[in-house]
Amino acid sequence: MKKLILLSILLCGLLVVTACGSNDGDEAAADNYPEQNIELIVGAGPGGGIDNFARATESQLSDILGTNIQITNLEQASGAVANQTTANNPADGHTLNYISSTYIISNASGQNETGLDQLTPVARMQSDILALIVNPDKFADFDEFLEHVEQNGASVGGTHALSPDEMGFLELVNESGIDNMNYVPYDGTGQVQAAVMGDNLDAYVGVLSAVQEYADSGDLEPILIFTEERLEEFPDTPVTVEDYGWDVTNGNERGVLVHADTPPEIIEKLESTLKEIFDSEEYKDYEEASNLQYRDGWMGSEEYLEKLEADYENYQELITNLK
Template sequence: MNNHLKHLTLGLAMLGVSAGVSASDADDFPSKPLQLLVAAGAGGGTDNFARVVRPMLEEALGGARSTVINLPAASGALAHQRTANGAADGHTLDFASTTFVTSLAAGQNPVGLDQVTPLARMQSDVMALFVNPERFEDFDAFMAYAEEHPGEINVGGTHTASPDHVAFLALRDASGIDMNFIPYDSTGNATANVLGGNIDATTTSLSPLLSYIDAGQMAPILVFSDERLEDYPDVPTTVENGWDLTDGNDRAIFVHASTPDAIVEKLETALKEVYDSEEYQSYAERVNLTYREGWMSSDEYRQRLENNFELYSRLLQDD
């Protein structure tokens, strides 16, 4: 068993209540301002998510106060470390994306699910394979070209071990398409290289490319979903091709793994109240995060993370 798998499988054994914190503290929670650590830089999707949730969460917790702190260093690992090394009292919340588990699988994140535990997942942006529609009309055309030119297809995305990268690896693994991944420092650069003809496609989530889709410059030709999306009824899914690939770019909130269950439940309930609110749902619709259900409870998301960790570890090791 490798060290990272131990991080996941040893979690339940280490979920004792830390010194000085008891379940009864949930009655008075929160007893001080919350720290909302964002495992990403200012202005990005995870940062915007945290800042939108912040005032609604404060209200759901009875007028709590909170501060947002951006900790983008080392793919957000600093935020995870500060959460794991702090007090297990629920006052430090770690807002993170799928990069949490992809970087863990790649050995870049030293913090596993024995040290932090998810409160909930609130977003799951659908991944897709995008092309310049002037180059490929649809996925069938892409597949035909790939079969005629094995090893010559180049697909771009953000850096190694990113959600873009593992989506590419999962698609290559399931489909058998002989293609290569080209890492870029941003979605914008990957997109520009598709438009410039330097690469053939990109794997990324839908929301960042909506303006390009509306302008007719980029087109999704395959979505990582079990059902076709209402806005793209002609675009096939991975599942209908026989590939069980539906993971997106998730956004979730974590706390110290030894946080008392009563406090975890109180925070999870508050976040569900936020998620169900008209204000939050209006935001999600505005930023195109309603293609599928975003909510996943603490226990459900922990199981999803553990399954994804095993898959991503294998894919990255084989790459």
């Protein structure tokens, strides 16, 4: 009996030592991280919003972490290849997946099978606000647009089916009860903007970052902004929550994911590195030049995970109701 008790004590001690050794291993890995070049995987082509975001962090990531950075564009299957590649690579923090809201939308729709059980957030750095945008020669404000919808219905464009634009459109319809509108997908932002300016569409849902130039020239104008409070940059434009009480605030978010089994210490190191970049003057200059400063984009790993999980449920419901 004494031998059995002694054996149990020894086994428990071995388990404790093993567990401690594992934790020490993770801490050592974080201390030595990075041990090789880091690859930034972008699930979109060069020159787009996610690609620009990755390149805006590239130089500072290299300087702070002391390693070379390689950007790889994997735009196939709307970013699904990029997500799967990250999940298939080693869980050591040397592969960073730069994503937009398209990631969680495509996951909710079943088009992207690499979910939050295989990838986990490091940080969100951008929250690009959506708006309902019109040709001001056709509608002076949102009230005029609503009157037109009530009498004639409306065709509202956006980029692609099951895009952040369409999700914003569906949220607006659900919250406002304005259901006499149909969504028309276009291949790109430039095409949908041209369709509105050419009177082939009544309006479009899109990000504020892409409309500033046209708003300055008077060719396009946001008439409803999907956010909580009126923006300093658009003080006369109503917003969904403050002015109408509609819970429509999601935009196009951009952040960074890694393999879900990446040691927490490495994720923490990456998170603090990205926060340092986010707070830097260089990054703030990029934000303003890209019109991304309207809403604070920062979320740390845990908060961003909670947001993505909530978005998954929300988008799955919206998409299910489409069928």
